[in-house]
Amino acid sequence: xxxxxxxxxxxNYPCDWQYKVVGYNQEDIxxxxxxxxxxxxxxxxxxxxxxxxxxxxxxxxxxxHNEDDRVEIYKQLKDHDDIKYVL
Numbered sequence: 001x002x003x004x005x006x007x008x009x010x011x012n013y014p015c016d017w018q019y020k021v022v023g024y025n026q027e028d029i030x031x032x033x034x035x036x037x038x039x040x041x042x043x044x045x046x047x048x049x050x051x052x053x054x055x056x057x058x059x060x061x062x063x064x065h066n067e068d069d070r071v072e073i074y075k076q077l078k079d080h081d082d083i084k085y086v087l
Contacts, residue, residue: 011067011070013064013065013066013067013069014063014064014065014066015063015064016061016062016063016064017061017062017063017064017070017073018059018060018061019059019060019073019074019077019086019087020047020057020058020059020060020085020086020087021044021057021058021059021060021077021083021085021086022055022056022057022058022083022084022085022086022087023055023056023058023082023083023084024054024055024056024082024084025056025082026046026056026058028082029044029056029058029082029083030044031082032077032080032082032083033060036073036076036077036080037062040062040063041062041063042060042061042062043060043061043062044058044059044060044061045058045059046058047059055084060077074086
């Protein structure tokens with residue numbers, strides 16, 4: 001088995017990147033995106049709803065400029081109160 005934790009992801013920046021964002025309410029998620037990325041171009045769309053309808057997942061696509069930018073966006077998403085999970 002390959003241990004990927006020891007491998008470094010090599011990307012050519014800038015590049016498009018997709019985050020999976022999970023929350024309870026579509027309006028709250030859309031408002032979170034507006035507050036976090038007001039000055040950036042991004043695209044978000046509903047990608048799935050849980051079988052009981054409690055959770056909704058979204059595909060967030062945006063241009064990341066470098067490794068620090070990509071990681072910082074992940075942290076901002078993860079720390080937002082209306083976002084439950086980020087992949």
